[in-house]
Amino acid sequence: MSKQLNITRLLADLPLFQQLRDSEIAQLAMESREIKLSKGQILFQKGDLLEGFYVVVEGQIKLAFSSPQGQEKVVSIVGPGGSFGEAVMFMEKPCPVFTQALEDSHLLYIAKRGIFTAIEHDSVFARRMLAGLSMRLHGLIQDVEDYSLHSSTQRVIGFLLQLADKPTKGHATFELPASKQVIASRLNLTPETFSRILHSLSQAGLITVKGKRITVPDITRLSRFDHAPPPCAKNAQAPLSEAQTPLE
Amino acid sequence: MSKQLNITRLLADLPLFQQLRDSEIAQLAMESREIKLSKGQILFQKGDLLEGFYVVVEGQIKLAFSSPQGQEKVVSIVGPGGSFGEAVMFMEKPCPVFTQALEDSHLLYIAKRGIFTAIEHDSVFARRMLAGLSMRLHGLIQDVEDYSLHSSTQRVIGFLLQLADKPTKGHATFELPASKQVIASRLNLTPETFSRILHSLSQAGLITVKGKRITVPDITRLSRFDHAPPPCAKNAQAPLSEAQTPLE
């Protein structure tokens, strides 16, 4: 079937499956299916059990908690090439988040069985899976660090620098990968606070904002900015530490 | 020689290695060594690369970030049977946390090579490793949920309920697993706030506190406290998305 072939091709393009032999890819393809979601559609709910995991071919998926009071906290925004649900699949426990398409999206669903078979036949793949989960864990730990010991301004700056992703110096222009609300939630901020922080960074000349388009004229300068009230120096308290080595 | 045997026995007792064949355990033992730490000793620093991971045989190890300003945030407290460092090992990136013994401790260090060999020879073990990492990830996601959308009182209650670990009803008595400072940090609280919360729960008759010893006379009542106090309850909010019709 051309549909099956299509899936095969999509799978083969994914970094995760790069080193698999054709026969194994074909095997995986048999355990996979395509999913199309339209913007706003919910893929699965918190509490669901997953018998497989998902890869984003196109579009954008939001992973989030919802509290009984209707509050919502975005944990992750997954774009093309990204995947989610592996951990829940391996764990065989209810999923702690729900997932929703932020745009019309095209996913692949890959059933557990295919992955288990691949692991059995290819220990390099097993290691790759382990490394993948490890990366996920690492990211989450970074988030915890961020939430625990950085101010909201620092979190926003960190996020912007990540988007700029020319790690060190120079300038950069890019688009926010989602609506400001969603990003605010991802950063554990209210939309109001996020807006104000962008405004103040803008005022300080560290960035310019036009809709979703952000320009950072001097990445180094942005990364150095801790928090200091530029104009008014009424309260001249100086709790700042000069130990600036934020590079990991 | 008897040392090697000792390690073999310790490994065989760990849940993670339960299903391995003796020959595989023996192989792992050859790649392992014992580590003794005294209270307060640092095992490794943030930024270190790990060529293996650690299992706690006895004692207690703290995983934490430290900020340049000397603040510290405890990410995890690992007791006997627990392990840490797997993710960093698989990822081959610098470790984001440092580790310190909270008590005199006895660990096993297991080198990467042994694990890779085990994965190669036993895909069930590979799956177990994957499930283990997945559980770790799950825990971290729980933490993020906690930090993001629960109040400090709710976090403390959640923590106490976890320690009580008779999930549903009845009463319980237990000891806090570490000093109140450390637990406060683990919960993203200052010691002062933690103390005040314990005090107020105590005042409310929900717990009694005597040093590290906590008694919960009615688990159900404790778990209900602080869960749904806000005024309007009927406000089931739709998720953050454009494609949802708002109520009213």
Next chain:
DNA sequence: GCCATACCTTGATTTACATCAAGCTTTCGA
């Protein structure tokens, strides 16, 4: 194009928790 709805911004006010500052209590080493 026009309207409705969602999204974003900006200001005023509130609040949960941190910080600062003592006292108190337990632990532990000499």
Next chain:
DNA sequence: TCGAAAGCTTGATGTAAATCAAGGTATGGC
């Protein structure tokens, strides 16, 4: 055994960010 240090509690005060409240601006359906 005593005394210092570390750990814990309690109160007063400060503050970062949330919440409340409009008003402004894109965006998509018809």
